[in-house]
Amino acid sequence: MRKVKLGRSEFEVSEIVFGAWAAGGWMWGSTDRRSAVDAIKAAYDAGVSSIDTAPIYGQGTSEEIVGEAIIDISRDKVEILTKFGLRWDDTKGTLYFPSKNNEGKDIDIYKYAGKESIIYECEQSLKRLGTDYIDLYQIHWPDVTTPIEESFEAVERLIEQGKVRHAGVCNYDASQVQVVKNIIISNQIPYSMVNRGIEKEVLPYCFDEGIGVLAYSPLERGLLTGKIKPGYTFAEGDHRATHPHFAPDFVEKTQDLLQKIQTIADSHNASLHQVILEWTLNQKGISAVLVGARNAEQSVANAQRVHLSGDELSLIQEWADAFAA
Template sequence: MEYRKLGNSSLELSTITYGAFAIGGNMWGGNEKNDSISAIHAALDHGVTSIDTAPFYGFGLSEQMIGEALKGKDRTKVQLLTKFGLVWDGSNNGKGEFFFDANDEGKTVPVFKYASKANLIKEVEESLKRLGTDYIDLLQLHWPDNSTSISETMEALEALIQQGKIRAAGVSNYSVTQMQEAAKTIGLASNQVSYSMLNRAIEQELVPYTTANKIGIIAYSPLERGLLSGKYFKDAKLSNDDHRNGYFGQFDAEKVKALLQTIQPIAEEKKATLSQIVLRWTTLQNGITVVLAGARNAAQAIENAGAMNIELSAGELQMINNAIAGI
């Protein structure tokens, strides 16, 4: 495993970081608790030291399982990354910005973006309790909230750093303009954004900005929620309540297949999986600090960590890039 410093912070994260969205279950067709905890343990055993989660993932369940999985572990050897700013329990009393209606076991649950100081303080305490820890390594605003000033949110984050509740502050899904506004108040460690072979929009403005200002980028959805693993072009099936039934529809399936067919010989030559090649390619892109990879069982976690054992030559990278350009 390789470890990288996150922006100007003191944090060093594993380049492959465990992404804990899917183990929350909601939007992913449920979860198996024992498999999820085994996946976390397997990731830790194979060099992954960083875990990224959020209160919204499973409405608290993801954080709870991480807390359970880490019982008895050396806390100083694990970096916990979580978020705040999505409210689903009605505690915002109608404040904030409506985001979308989530499904909780057949029940419609309105989700709001709400990043006020009071809500941030409340959420941090809840996350600390669920995670079973007294500090969070990186706390990130989950989504921009247009109903709260950026300065209010950033001032609250700075206060939490001073109190020792968090080691560093980051954002997620922020534009360059929003990051520039935040910089007036706080030195952000990172921005967590969607990035993959099929989605390289951040290369235009965001990567140049973060690189110039020494801010880390945490890439999420590098496998496009499993699409780039190739298994959904074979015999893998999705449950009816899995959000990917609609998510995959945004991509041209035939072009994605063609891309994977180009990558397949490289994977076979290296005795690797398509997923491993895709993850390794992502870690080698300019400006990308760490890459999130989800796993719902131990085998997937071990496979993800193994991506860092693969070397891609300049020629192989060019071959992959040429294929991506054709999409």
């Protein structure tokens, strides 16, 4: 597994980053903790040294699982990426949306990135992760109640204290990135073959400014694996049941695209999602992709690279452009 530097920094991550949202269970229809730990360990053994998590994923569960999975790995051999700015245990900031935790209890999610909250969140994350520093600390979503500069004063303080190595953002547009472009090294944003909105402004801006881009949901929450067909039934609590990209007409349109790409996958004896990840990693400005896994088998499959020719990449690009037209 190749490692890449994030933007202009010297900090490296594996091209495939283990995305630990689903591992926490929240909004994914629960979790199997043992399988989640095994998935992270298998990913590491396959060369995936970087793990992305967040406190909100299972309200601490995902970070605890990550901490358990890496306990026997030398700390300097793994990169931990986590986040701040979404609170379920406080009511400051703005209400993001009501939800339910893994036990089915009603909770409200707030966007808040005040200084004192960031310091508190960092301490809690360090405890759950079982480490004394975070490699990349990212604001999860913009907080309109707190000036961006104020939030990142707190992050800079954490960097000075050695509790955080690098700062990043998630879901920031170009104007927001501009405010902190000299502080951050990355922007984590959604990007997939069927969700390419960032290509218009934020992706080229980050590229020009030397900001690394971590693409999350490159398989569009599992849609691009080809396993989700029209009429698919999701487990209770799975957020995808009401997501527009899983509406019957969108699923059907996507299936037509995937059938074309399947011919290339078959020629390489590879899976559909492996080819799509390869296409994503070859897009200008994309540094690395975040991919989740529920078990060890999925982790190993995600880590396997497929070497596509220039002609194959061009053909896939034509199909993807036609889909977006």
